[in-house]
Amino acid sequence: MAAAVSIQNVHKVYDNIPVVNNLSLNIQAGEIFGLLGPNGAGKSTTIRMLTTLTSPSEGHLVVAGYDVQRQATEVRREIGVVLQQTSVDGDLSVWENMELHGRMHHIPKLQRQRRITQWLDFVELSDRRLDKVKTLSGGMKRRLQIARALLHEPRILFLDEPTVGLDPQTRRRLWEIIQSLNQQGMTILLTTHYMEEVEYLCNRVGILDQGQLIEIGTLTELRYKHGEGLVMTQQGDRWTYKFFPTLQEANQYLEQQPDKTGMMTRPTNLEDIFVELTGRNLD
Numbered sequence: 260m261a262a263a264v265s266i267q268n269v270h271k272v273y274d275n276i277p278v279v280n281n282l283s284l285n286i287q288a289g290e291i292f293g294l295l296g297p298n299g300a301g302k303s304t305t306i307r308m309l310t311t312l313t314s315p316s317e318g319h320l321v322v323a324g325y326d327v328q329r330q331a332t333e334v335r336r337e338i339g340v341v342l343q344q345t346s347v348d349g350d351l352s353v354w355e356n357m358e359l360h361g362r363m364h365h366i367p368k369l370q371r372q373r374r375i376t377q378w379l380d381f382v383e384l385s386d387r388r389l390d391k392v393k394t395l396s397g398g399m400k401r402r403l404q405i406a407r408a409l410l411h412e413p414r415i416l417f418l419d420e421p422t423v424g425l426d427p428q429t430r431r432r433l434w435e436i437i438q439s440l441n442q443q444g445m446t447i448l449l450t451t452h453y454m455e456e457v458e459y460l461c462n463r464v465g466i467l468d469q470g471q472l473i474e475i476g477t478l479t480e481l482r483y484k485h486g487e488g489l490v491m492t493q494q495g496d497r498w499t500y501k502f503f504p505t506l507q508e509a510n511q512y513l514e515q516q517p518d519k520t521g522m523m524t525r526p527t528n529l530e531d532i533f534v535e536l537t538g539r540n541l542d
């Protein structure tokens with residue numbers, strides 16, 4: 260089966276600085292793939308290239324079977340895009356924002372109205388449909404963006420930092436929406452610097468740092484590769500980490516220490532793996 264998204268040897272250079280540096284990866288239909296990395300890693304630039312908003316300096320991008328540079332119109336028809344900056348019009352109502360998008364995609368009136376009703380219902384905004392968007396909360400605006408991105412029935416949804424700036428409860432609600440869309444068959448590529456988001460949602464993760472893919476796999480694979488158990492030792496205000504194949508082995512190591520002051524064990528998470536690979540934290 261052809262990949263839903265294929266990125267091959269892609270480079271993006273701004274002012275002589277490579278911000279995406281020889282990136283290659285494939286995303287299969289039906290996956291929720293998370294591109295994880297700190298600010299400035301090149302995540303948004305990658306999404307912008309895949310969604311036809313900016314061209315790569317070098318390399319080849321294929322989305323839904325179409326060449327992104329040569330078949331941009333076909334690509335746009337197959338994708339839904341939710342970018343970081345809220346791009347909904349605050350002076351228009353929820354319904355009008357949806358209408359505008361539906362008209363831009365030339366969806367016939369009856370079908371448009373049926374789909375607007377359906378997707379506003381799905382993101383639980385039906386009762387706010389006549390309200391101006393500027394009166395909505397941040398989480399509601401994000402849900403509206405998602406509903407709007409779904410109106411032309413795309414096969415692949417791109418979400419750039421979908422929950423940034425939202426409170427934990429709102430974030431969780433959005434996760435449920437994203438998961439439910441995936442269960443309905445939607446392929447999803449999201450970027451984030453929240454490892455919990457990846458751990459909750461994603462089948463696979465690619466870790467991006469300074470424009471380069473430094474690790475890729477399922478969470479289970481990455482934890483298996485780097486070690487599933489961790490011994491943390493506090494020295495002053497710093498922690499040192501020691502990885503073990505299993506949590507049990509980490510516990511055994513701790514047991515054997517004559518002085519256990521400032522030491523603890525826990526299962527490894529993605530942040531630990533990022534720190535191990537780069538020597539830095541995710542944010």
Ligand code: ADP
Binds near residue numbers: 273274296301302
């Ligand atoms: P992320 O989404 O991982 O935070 P970005 O893709 O937004 O990272 O940015 C990667 C790097 O590219 C950053 O150093 C950023 O300043 C730079 N960059 C992004 N867009 C532009 C642009 N239009 N012109 C110049 N530099 C840019």
